[in-house]
Amino acid sequence: MPEGDTVFLAGHRMHEALAGKTLRRGELRHPRLSTLDLAGLDVVAVRTYGKHMFTRFSDGNSLRSHFRMDGAWHLYRPGERWRRPAHQARAVLEVDDRQAIGFALHDMEFVPTSREDELISHLGPDLLSPDFDAAEAVRRLTENPSRPIGLALLDQRVMAGVGNLYRAEVCFLLGVLPTAPVSAVDPARAVALSRKLLQANQWRPEQITTGDRRVQHYVFERTGKPCLRCGTRVRSGEFETRFVYFCPKCQSG
Template identity: 65%
Template sequence: MPEGDTVYLTGRRLDEALAGRTLVRTDFRHPRLATVDLAGRDVVGVATVGKHILTRFSGDLTLRSHLRMDGSWHLYRPGDRWKRPGHQARVVLEVPDRLAVGFALHDLELVPTGEESRLVGHLGPDLLGPWTAQDEAEAVARLTADPEREVGLALLDQRVLAGVGNVYKSEVCFLLGVSPWTPVSGVDGARAVALSRKLLLANALRPVRNTTGLIGRGRESWVYERAGRPCLRCGTRVRVAEQGEGVQERTSYWCPRCQPGPIA
């Protein structure tokens, strides 16, 4: 599932292309929305909350989309060749001179703008949204609410922090110096939240993610997808194992020397 920074950048690009412009054609290829026609409405703007994209239209309407594992939004000029097959398109939003095509979007829902909270109100503080001391305090409180929960699982829970995915879970645990299986009680909750937000903000507008600050191919992440390769800090071979069960199961990467603590 895409990280929050990928979703944020997607939303920014959609907003730059569509906001303030009038829809000349819409094509919804989703069973529940097949009869919807928004042509003639203005695009008020595109915002993101965690991993949810909210495209707002005049007349108090919002289209919520979620990329999940394989979804994506592409922008084209009229007549451009699409980079994904047409049968994968789930929605087309056309304004003068631009087309926004949403491919493989499993979650599409049209709601009154005033009811957006019904779709995203359960989420924790958005790490890439407006941020106040109150947001920070709430994020720390949610993260530390279950002291015995594994920190890797807590970081991935969008009800705790909105925006962290598997990449940042692994990278934040590395920077905290703990294994992903360490109980939340064994980490500094405030530091975990601060690191999560710092890394997401640093990559929010980058097409290529880098969590290390190091230059050079293959040095973009500390441990993520580096199984069997030397740790960039100590040289120990990075390990990998599955964490969680069922739909929550994710791959975790860690350096056994730099990240002491329980393991799978």
């Protein structure tokens, strides 16, 4: 599942490529939106919040897209070969010098721009927002102290942006297993670590949590490899339908 920093960077690149330009082609290949033709509209801006992206148009409407597990927006030059199969394309937004192709976007809505906030009102504070409300994120995180921290971190209603990668890395840095209760951690530190890791990677495609490009992650997708701190082999297992990664020595609970 794409993390909040992946969506943020994709939105920034889309904004740079499309904002202020007129669509020469605007197709939405979605059952509810397939009759819409966006050609002729200007792209006003591209905004992200957590894992949601809003592409705003000059007619006062916005296209909301959510990446879910395998969605992505790619940018291409005219005539450049797409890196994913054409049958996966759910949106084609083309200006004179660029193409933005939305692949495997299962969640798309075309709504008045004035309604954007309604669609994300249930979400917690966006970890990459300059106006991030840490106190509110802590309040939401501690509402259910018996809840497993690994589930709370993934809950976008607590704070928006953490996916499975950062869940694993934050739990490692906190020294607890994903199954440990929220009450076993310092909630302010959990929130601060989540924001710090996403901010460290928001302007690059690589997601490095260790500070070292040679070994980018502490435990995520490192099953069977030695823990960078103690040398114990990293383990993994299924927890609530998702895989978790952890060091059985460095993490407790």
